[in-house]
Amino acid sequence: MIKQFVKYLFLAIIINSFYLSCTEPVDFDQINDFKTTPVVESSLIFFDEPATRFLDNGNEIATIQDFIQVDFFKSEFITDNLAKAEFVFETNNAINRGFQVRVAFLNNSGQTQHTFTVSIPPSTNSAPVTSRFTELFEGPSLVALKNTTKIVFTLNMLPGAAITNNTSGRISLKSKAVLYFNLESSSL
Amino acid sequence: MRHLSMTFVFITCFSFGQNKQLLYGFSEVPQSLLLNPGVKIKNSGFVGVPFLSHIHASAGTSGITVYDVFADNGVDFNTKLQNAVYKSKARNFVSINQQLELLSGGFAFGSSFEKNEYISFGIYQELDVIGYVPKDYAILGLEGNQNNINRVFDAGHLNASGEVISVFHLGYNKKVNNLFTYGVRGKIYSSIINVNSTKNQGSFVTVQGQNNIYTHIFDLDLEVKTSGLANIKDGEADAIYKDLKKRMLLGGDLGLGFDVGFTYQFDKQWTFDASILDVGFIRHTKDVENYSVRGRYAFEGINPFFSEAGAGQTADDYWSKVEDEFSAIFEADTTKTKFTTWRPVKWNASLNYAFGEKKEKDCNCIKGESEYQNAVGAQLYAINRPKQPQAALTLYYFRHIFKGLSAKTTYTIDSFSLYNLGLGLSANLGNINFYVMADNFLQYKNVYNAQSVSLQLGFNYIFKKK
Numbered sequence: 001m002i003k004q005f006v007k008y009l010f011l012a013i014i015i016n017s018f019y020l021s022c023t024e025p026v027d028f029d030q031i032n033d034f035k036t037t038p039v040v041e042s043s044l045i046f047f048d049e050p051a052t053r054f055l056d057n058g059n060e061i062a063t064i065q066d067f068i069q070v071d072f073f074k075s076e077f078i079t080d081n082l083a084k085a086e087f088v089f090e091t092n093n094a095i096n097r098g099f100q101v102r103v104a105f106l107n108n109s110g111q112t113q114h115t116f117t118v119s120i121p122p123s124t125n126s127a128p129v130t131s132r133f134t135e136l137f138e139g140p141s142l143v144a145l146k147n148t149t150k151i152v153f154t155l156n157m158l159p160g161a162a163i164t165n166n167t168s169g170r171i172s173l174k175s176k177a178v179l180y181f182n183l184e185s186s187s188l
Numbered sequence: 189m190r191h192l193s194m195t196f197v198f199i200t201c202f203s204f205g206q207n208k209q210l211l212y213g214f215s216e217v218p219q220s221l222l223l224n225p226g227v228k229i230k231n232s233g234f235v236g237v238p239f240l241s242h243i244h245a246s247a248g249t250s251g252i253t254v255y256d257v258f259a260d261n262g263v264d265f266n267t268k269l270q271n272a273v274y275k276s277k278a279r280n281f282v283s284i285n286q287q288l289e290l291l292s293g294g295f296a297f298g299s300s301f302e303k304n305e306y307i308s309f310g311i312y313q314e315l316d317v318i319g320y321v322p323k324d325y326a327i328l329g330l331e332g333n334q335n336n337i338n339r340v341f342d343a344g345h346l347n348a349s350g351e352v353i354s355v356f357h358l359g360y361n362k363k364v365n366n367l368f369t370y371g372v373r374g375k376i377y378s379s380i381i382n383v384n385s386t387k388n389q390g391s392f393v394t395v396q397g398q399n400n401i402y403t404h405i406f407d408l409d410l411e412v413k414t415s416g417l418a419n420i421k422d423g424e425a426d427a428i429y430k431d432l433k434k435r436m437l438l439g440g441d442l443g444l445g446f447d448v449g450f451t452y453q454f455d456k457q458w459t460f461d462a463s464i465l466d467v468g469f470i471r472h473t474k475d476v477e478n479y480s481v482r483g484r485y486a487f488e489g490i491n492p493f494f495s496e497a498g499a500g501q502t503a504d505d506y507w508s509k510v511e512d513e514f515s516a517i518f519e520a521d522t523t524k525t526k527f528t529t530w531r532p533v534k535w536n537a538s539l540n541y542a543f544g545e546k547k548e549k550d551c552n553c554i555k556g557e558s559e560y561q562n563a564v565g566a567q568l569y570a571i572n573r574p575k576q577p578q579a580a581l582t583l584y585y586f587r588h589i590f591k592g593l594s595a596k597t598t599y600t601i602d603s604f605s606l607y608n609l610g611l612g613l614s615a616n617l618g619n620i621n622f623y624v625m626a627d628n629f630l631q632y633k634n635v636y637n638a639q640s641v642s643l644q645l646g647f648n649y650i651f652k653k654k
Contacts, residue, residue, distance in 0.1 A: 025259070025260040025261075026254065026255060026258040026259055026260055027258060027260035028258055030258055030260075030265035031258075031265070033264070033265040033266065034265065034266065034269070035266050036266070036329060036330050038328070038329060038330060038331055038332030039331070039332040039333075039334035039335070040332040040333055040334065041332070041333055041334045041337075041394065041402065042402070042404065042487075042489075043397060043400040043401055043402045043403070043404065043487065043488050043489035044400075044489050044490075045400075045489055045490055045491065045492050046397075046399050046400035046488070046489050046490075046491055047491050047492075047493050047494050048399065049494055053494065064493045064494075066492050066493060066502055066503035066504070067492075067503060067504060068490070068492065068503050068504045068506075068507035069504055069507070069508075070507070088401075090401065153492040153493065153503065155493050174397075174399075174400045174401045175400070175401065175489070176400075176401045176402060176489075178334065179332075181332070183329075
């Protein structure tokens with residue numbers, strides 16, 4: 001009898017010990033605090049051309065303009081999670097003329113939301129002149145970027161000594177976008 | 189998100205690996221036949237209590253623990269999460285295994301007065317999940333590429349598989365003589381759900397560009413294969429239930445497999461046994477849906493003024509081409525290509541030394557086969573997993589405590605930890621056999637910090653040997 005009792009007691013203790021395991025406090029709701037702020041860099045536009053590229057049958061090409069249609073900035077992911085952006089331009093000019101790159105952001109109905117201009121100073125002695133320009137998108141300009149479906153690029157050659165077949169030097173532009181994301185569990 | 193955290197809770201409450209070091213060789217429990225069909229059987233028959241004869245749950249994490257990430261200790265959650273990501277390695281994993289026996293039974297037969305052959309059979313359901321830490325994806329998600337220029341992100345870090353199957357099995361065991369017993373078991377698998385993505389390759393890297401500041405190189409070969417999911421995805425609750433039932437009862441994607449094993453008794457005290465389990469495959473042909481992301485593309489921006497293709501190509505044409513390249517890679521292709529999965533093969537082997545003969549005083553067991561009261565031994569276990577096999581070494585002590593009550597304690601070294609202690613008990617009350625086994629006792633003071641836990645329990649009705 002006692003033996004039986006001991007047997008059951010022993011079993012009960014063992015079985016219970018399987019279930020009565022202890023825990024230190026954990027809080028799974030913390031997952032709602034999840035936040036990550038990755039910074040993504042992506043190449044944007046570029047070009048690298050000799051001075052003579054701005055000649056067409058002896059006539060100067062003062063303005064080149066083209067556009068692209070982009071869905072990217074209006075996408076849900078960007079709209080919800082992009083907290084800040086920078087467009088960074090690095091230029092290198094050995095031509096004795098200044099240039100401007102104008103970038104215009106248009107919405108679906110073709111209205112300009114935002115513009116900025118990158119100035120590229122001329123080279124005075126054929127030595128390359130480097131410059132750097134950063135456009136920051138924050139607040140209203142970030143909203144404008146998120147409305148953008150079309151970007152118009154305009155390259156203007158500023159007045160100066162005439163370009164001939166003998167004009168030396170090259171102009172180059174490289175650029176990147178720096179996208180600061182803020183991803184939170186509520187928006188995922 | 190809430191579902192995700194609930195899943196975490198579930199995993200941690202019922203979590204452990206597939207190793208059943210406590211049950212292996214524990215021949216008082218009929219289900220030890222599922223770990224070695226060639227075990228020396230101690231009963232003349234059994235019937236498992238339906239749905240209660242074998243309940244097994246195990247889960248484990250190698251590397252970080254749930255407590256590392258979710259501790260309520262005032263440390264910012266994102267800090268804990270980041271630390272966990274940086275601490276873990278791509279070979280770290282989370283694994284979950286659960287089994288539920290629906291029906292089982294067995295009986296001895298044979299021409300001689302001592303029945304030396306045994307048939308056992310049953311149906312069980314199994315869930316098996318393994319996911320490796322997608323470390324490079326996590327780093328990219330947490331940091332982005334800005335601080336990781338020139339770092340090659342390995343797309344192969346996405347590696348996971350999960351399945352729910354039912355298994356119909358029939359085993360044969362024969363005691364050839366007092367020295368040698370062997371057994372085989374044939375299995376038919378009916379796959380209910382399978383999701384696997386284990387052969388991913390490729391990389392993403394941002395390097396200094398030729399024409400622009402950066403070149404981004406995408407080289408991806410990723411695929412997720414599924415069967416049994418497509419119907420669930422868009423079905424109605426009723427239809428889904430019917431479909432799952434059908435797939436469970438041999439209406440799913442079928443496969444075949446086998447187990448083999450033996451026990452060899454060197455002398456009265458020394459035995460060696462070994463088994464190979466789940467050598468088998470499942471052919472997935474029904475309700476298959478696979479998604480793949482494949483391609484190689486180097487992106488360095490666009491030249492809106494002087495397009496490479498020369499006059500005639502507008503900037504928008506140029507950009508459209510770039511967009512096409514991206515969608516060619518990133519828009520997943522859906523295919524219905526049939527596929528085959530291999531079950532995770534498991535190996536067991538143990539060397540066993542019995543000692544301490546039972547005094548005759550209150551023995552009513554069979555004469556002639558003197559029962560030792562104690563045994564010690566070492567057991568090796570290995571399982572084939574997508575990235576690499578995992579192995580475990582167990583040292584154990586087995587003891588008949590008193591009539592009908594036996595216990596086994598184990599000390600296990602495995603992928604999860606170096607100090608896993610386990611305890612298993614089997615009690616016979618009349619003809620009812622009850623067993624319960626769990627491991628990682630040292631971790632029970634804070635189960636959330638356990639690397640792994642496992643639990644098995646069940647009830648059987650045993651026909652004793654006459």
